[in-house]
Amino acid sequence: MGNRFDSVQAVRDGLKKVNYLADEGIASVAFLADRLGKPVLVEGPAGTGKTQLAKSIADLIGARLIRLQCYEGLDESKALYEWNYKKQLLRIQADKNSDSWSEVHDDIFSEEFLLTRPLLEAIRADDPVVLLIDEVDRVEVETEALLLEILSEYQVSIPEMGTITAKQIPLVFLTSNNTRELSEALKRRCLYLHVDYPDMDREKEIVLAKVDGITEHLADQIARIVRSIRQLDLKKAPSVSETIDWARTLMLLGIEHIDAEQAKETLHILLKYQTDIAKAAKELSSDK
Amino acid sequence: MLDLMSGFVAELRNAGLPVSLTENLDAMEAIKQIPLEDREAFKWALGATLVKNAAHWRAFETVFEVYFSLRGPEYALKDDEDAGDFWREMQDQMRQGEGKGGAGAMDSLTQEELMSLLMRALMDGDQAMMRALAKQAVQRFAGMEPGRPVGGTYYLYRTLRNLDLDNMMSKIDQAKADDGQMPQTDLERRLENDEMQHRIEQFKQEIEAEIRRRLVADRGAEAMAKTLRKPLPEDVEFMHASRDEMQNLKKALYPLTRKLAARLARKRRHGRKGPLDFRNTVRHSLNYGGVPAEPKFKYPRPAKPELMVVADISGSVAAFARFTLMLVYAIQGQFSKVRSFVFIDGLDEVTDYFKVTEDITEAIHRVNTEADVVWVDGHSDYGHAFEVFWERYGKDVGPKTTVLLLGDARNNYHAAQSWVVREMKHRARHVYWLNPEPRSYWNTGDSIVGEYGSHTDGVYECRNLRQLEAFVEKLA
Ligand SMILES: Nc1ncnc2c1ncn2[C@@H]1O[C@H](COP(=O)(O)OP(=O)(O)OP(=O)(O)O)[C@@H](O)[C@H]1O
Numbered sequence: 001m002g003n004r005f006d007s008v009q010a011v012r013d014g015l016k017k018v019n020y021l022a023d024e025g026i027a028s029v030a031f032l033a034d035r036l037g038k039p040v041l042v043e044g045p046a047g048t049g050k051t052q053l054a055k056s057i058a059d060l061i062g063a064r065l066i067r068l069q070c071y072e073g074l075d076e077s078k079a080l081y082e083w084n085y086k087k088q089l090l091r092i093q094a095d096k097n098s099d100s101w102s103e104v105h106d107d108i109f110s111e112e113f114l115l116t117r118p119l120l121e122a123i124r125a126d127d128p129v130v131l132l133i134d135e136v137d138r139v140e141v142e143t144e145a146l147l148l149e150i151l152s153e154y155q156v157s158i159p160e161m162g163t164i165t166a167k168q169i170p171l172v173f174l175t176s177n178n179t180r181e182l183s184e185a186l187k188r189r190c191l192y193l194h195v196d197y198p199d200m201d202r203e204k205e206i207v208l209a210k211v212d213g214i215t216e217h218l219a220d221q222i223a224r225i226v227r228s229i230r231q232l233d234l235k236k237a238p239s240v241s242e243t244i245d246w247a248r249t250l251m252l253l254g255i256e257h258i259d260a261e262q263a264k265e266t267l268h269i270l271l272k273y274q275t276d277i278a279k280a281a282k283e284l285s286s287d288k
Numbered sequence: 289m290l291d292l293m294s295g296f297v298a299e300l301r302n303a304g305l306p307v308s309l310t311e312n313l314d315a316m317e318a319i320k321q322i323p324l325e326d327r328e329a330f331k332w333a334l335g336a337t338l339v340k341n342a343a344h345w346r347a348f349e350t351v352f353e354v355y356f357s358l359r360g361p362e363y364a365l366k367d368d369e370d371a372g373d374f375w376r377e378m379q380d381q382m383r384q385g386e387g388k389g390g391a392g393a394m395d396s397l398t399q400e401e402l403m404s405l406l407m408r409a410l411m412d413g414d415q416a417m418m419r420a421l422a423k424q425a426v427q428r429f430a431g432m433e434p435g436r437p438v439g440g441t442y443y444l445y446r447t448l449r450n451l452d453l454d455n456m457m458s459k460i461d462q463a464k465a466d467d468g469q470m471p472q473t474d475l476e477r478r479l480e481n482d483e484m485q486h487r488i489e490q491f492k493q494e495i496e497a498e499i500r501r502r503l504v505a506d507r508g509a510e511a512m513a514k515t516l517r518k519p520l521p522e523d524v525e526f527m528h529a530s531r532d533e534m535q536n537l538k539k540a541l542y543p544l545t546r547k548l549a550a551r552l553a554r555k556r557r558h559g560r561k562g563p564l565d566f567r568n569t570v571r572h573s574l575n576y577g578g579v580p581a582e583p584k585f586k587y588p589r590p591a592k593p594e595l596m597v598v599a600d601i602s603g604s605v606a607a608f609a610r611f612t613l614m615l616v617y618a619i620q621g622q623f624s625k626v627r628s629f630v631f632i633d634g635l636d637e638v639t640d641y642f643k644v645t646e647d648i649t650e651a652i653h654r655v656n657t658e659a660d661v662v663w664v665d666g667h668s669d670y671g672h673a674f675e676v677f678w679e680r681y682g683k684d685v686g687p688k689t690t691v692l693l694l695g696d697a698r699n700n701y702h703a704a705q706s707w708v709v710r711e712m713k714h715r716a717r718h719v720y721w722l723n724p725e726p727r728s729y730w731n732t733g734d735s736i737v738g739e740y741g742s743h744t745d746g747v748y749e750c751r752n753l754r755q756l757e758a759f760v761e762k763l764a
């Protein structure tokens with residue numbers, strides 16, 4: 001199968017060069033995805049770098065990222081392909097009297113009238129691509145079955161045109177926020193990667209990589225405070241993107257060393273619920 | 289290696305993980321891609337192919353630890369060259385890891401010296417030293433003897449008791465003060481504290497791992513895995529959950545409610561056919577030469593039920609009531625209205641607790657501490673509680689209402705007053721009873737769930753999150 005990476009360590013180092021801080025698990029699974037030619041299902045809380053992983057991998061191997069953003073109601077016509085029916089209607093109207101129906105039929109179901117959607121695009125690509133199927137838990141079970149078919153065969157059959165087979169097996173990442181249980185069949189097909197909040201050291205590295213000009217000291221303090229806050233019993237724990245936003249805010253405010261007051265005043269960047277903010281504010285000013 | 293893997297997979301299945309044949313084969317393929325000496329990557333290769341649910345990860349780790357991290361070369365199969373090498377390398381790695389701390393040299397230390405070494409290691413965050421000390425502590429304090437039929441928890445308890453880790457924090461504080469290193473502000477102190485707690489926790493885990501390692505050496509992996517087997521969070525019984533299991537249950541509940549809410553919203557939208565969807569119909573007409581031969585429809589929203597929850601919150605069923613209330617309120621958007629009542633022998637409405645705060649945990653806390661539920665002696669009296677309910681709120685039960693009655697129906701031989709349930713059934717859309725006890729206990733002793741149940745639309749066994757979720761999904 002694939003041979004895009006030399007080793008797990010190479011994945012990790014490479015990702016770091018494109019500013020993505022992977023842990024051992026993320027790097028191992030990405031490595032295996034290539035070696036085994038299997039899609040990766042990435043699950044985990046919001047804002048922990050699931051989507052970014054696919055983007056960064058594409059970046060790393062110099063591939064084009066093709067993204068299928070999932071939503072409820074997404075169907076074949078938006079995921080795979082659709083016939084351009086407006087154009088087809090016009091064609092039918094124009095030829096109303098001259099051609100036979102079978103001629104018209106053959107004509108309107110040809111390449112010219114085909115609208116390629118992300119899945120078909122990824123299958124037909126000649127250049128290296130990474131396919132990102134983002135937030136797959138939002139689609140209905142029937143659409144999931146469609147994905148499954150494509151991810152097991154890497155081919156698409158269009159009744160009016162025949163079967164199109166992939167020239168290469170692209171790296172495929174599916175992300176999920178776990179709002180519903182995905183089908184067993186889909187899970188069986190994929191390698192599974194649960195991406196959780198990073199540990200303190202990795203979060204600090206992420207902040208250093210993502211926030212220009214931040215000092216080691218401030219990044220360290222931020223990572224520590226965020227870790228402490230995540231340990232509280234909250235409605236919604238701060239995500240990595242919220243940590244980054246917080247760090248940027250502190251930089252804008254010209255803060256070099258956070259004290260309890262400043263932390264409290266900026267907590268709303270980190271936390272979204274009023275009850276969570278109150279809880280964290282109270283905790284930060286007590287030494288337990 | 290093959291035999292080892294099949295033993296490992298069998299144990300995962302014993303622990304309740306649904307490992308399919310394909311996944312088993314995938315795992316074999318995956319580990320071929322990983323150099324044997326990379327123990328971390330080896331674990332991830334197995335995890336990514338065999339475990340497809342984050343809630344099962346802990347169970348996986350335990351089995352992995354027993355089968356792979358802890359086993360010595362003596363368990364390798366003689367006829368399997370690869371496995372032999374594999375173990376030798378693992379073993380080397382383990383020795384290297386331990387060598388740094390100089391475990392052997394520690395044998396001659398006094399307990400005080402040992403404790404001060406530990407304190408320093410914790411303060412400096414010296415991982416290698418902490419590992420060596422964990423090993424030493426187990427050797428010294430656990431009192432492990434070969435063949436002794438005692439569980440790991442006992443050895444853990446003995447070791448920890450001797451180490452007195454609870455006082456470690458204050459000792460560390462003292463040492464810092466002596467060094468003139470005390471953090472200045474409350475915030476810094478707090479963060480420092482969290483860091484130390486974190487390290488102490490790590491140290492405890494090292495101790496546990498060391499104990500397990502020795503137990504595996506003594507008893508073999510299979511027996512060990514069996515004693516370590518625990519129910520998955522969704523299968524933990526509400527009535528018998530330990531503190532630790534309760535924590536995990538709570539963690540499992542939130543993602544579960546989100547899933548449930550999304551599923552229910554979807555179900556509602558796709559219920560039945562509504563008016564014509566014009567756009568969609570035109571699009572499909574193209575296959576028929578522009579004739580709308582296949583009409584498409586939009587989907588309407590069915591009415592949401594109104595919910596009244598009446599829960600026994602006495603002793604053994606309290607946890608069950610708590611989880612059910614949390615679950616119901618987490619998805620309250622799925623109901624047009626939710627009202628909740630709790631009782632022991634008296635009854636109180638607690639709907640308002642959930643209205644004034646969006647924090648369900650806090651509301652539950654108030655339910656437990658503030659609700660006025662004791663009438664005479666604080667032992668469950670379903671009959672009296674139901675009477676009070678009917679007297680005060682019976683008029684609010686109507687044809688749109690679904691009533692949920694929660695409890696084990698252990699009535700302490702009081703009068704049943706089951707006529708209340710009959711009247712409820714008469715007036716409400718549905719009445720259901722949820723019982724956290726195993727079905728085989730129903731109607732034994734002072735349980736009269738059958739008597740109440742006969743007036744309801746159904747009695748459901750809800751011993752664990754899995755059953756509770758299934759019921760709530762059916763309900764909404
Ligand atoms: N390991 C990481 N290294 C570098 N940046 C990261 C990492 N993890 C998260 N980030 C940053 O955090 C932000 C959020 O990441 P991303 O959008 O990928 O999250 P997500 O898991 O897809 O969230 P959601 O579930 O909400 O879609 C991005 O700006 C991303 O760059």
Ligand SMILES: [Mg+2]
Nearest residue numbers: 050051134175
């Ligand atoms: Mg995303």
